[in-house]
Amino acid sequence: MEVGYARVSTQEQNLDLQLDALNKAGVKKIFTDKVSGAKSQKPQLEELLKYARKGDTIVVWRLDRLGRTTVQLIQFVEELQKLGISLKSLTEPIDTSTATGTLVVQIFCVLAEHERNVLRERTRAGLNSARIRGRTGGRPKGLSPKYEKIKDLVKNAYESKGSTTAEIMQAFKIPSRGTLYRILETAGVEVTSFVKRK
The missing domain is CATH 1.10.10 (Arc Repressor Mutant, subunit A)
Known part of the structure; x- marks a missing residue:
């Protein structure tokens, strides 16, 4: 069974575009949220996860409807994989029920891990450079x-x-x-x- 999910960030924004795309794709059951992507709590997405069963596919208009960052998205996909649930995007080549879709998600995972490693290396390099120049970080000395x-x-x-x-x-x-x-x-x-x- 395909289960849809649509989200907009505020009450003023309109879900029609996403709902039209999901309906056109033949998705009958759709959960919707009006909440910022930055917030970890998305009530209807949590309800969807309780509703979906092993073998089902969650369908979204676009992947960014599930989370704002690549890390959030990857964590969500990993959670779905543990539950035996697939993920499909209508506007991107993502369908984790297929070998190609799974490969794309794995590439995302590798890129996200690479991004984290590069960030850690830059932070370490910056701290080392500052130490060489006598700066140790933290709150500046002296009075405001x-x-x-x-x-x-x-x-x-x-x-x-x-x-x-x-x-x-x-x-x-x-x-x-x-x-x-x-x-x-x-x-x-x-x-x-x-x-x-x-």
Whole structure:
């Protein structure tokens, strides 16, 4: 049995083009979603998977209706293969019930794996290059411009000992004690001179 699936990204978009193509192909049972391809939850696609049985074929107008990325698509195809369900696209040469269609999907898998490997290699090369130049990544050192402007005021308030650290943090909108101590250190207060104050 052939079971259709159609999806558009928003409520405003129209399913007619996909539904017409699926009906013309003779697909009687069709599930539809109006949800972004980026979202992992597609309620009607999940219902379709519960409905379909071993030997059935899921028919879509185009493969991108199933997922936005090649990785998502490959994961979906692998899931279907485990269930004994085929996949067919009306606008692309994909039909996993045939040897040629299966070959095309396998080529997609190889290309996706190659893409992941290239990305990993580029990331490693970039990190190595940065290390050679003395950069280790992570958050840049120093204060943000906002705290750079007030560091001397914070230092004066802290050294006057007229306010608690909590009061200083509240007055200057400093989110954490660690940030406060970083501001003080940048302003010239010795770390060893920090005293715990409630």
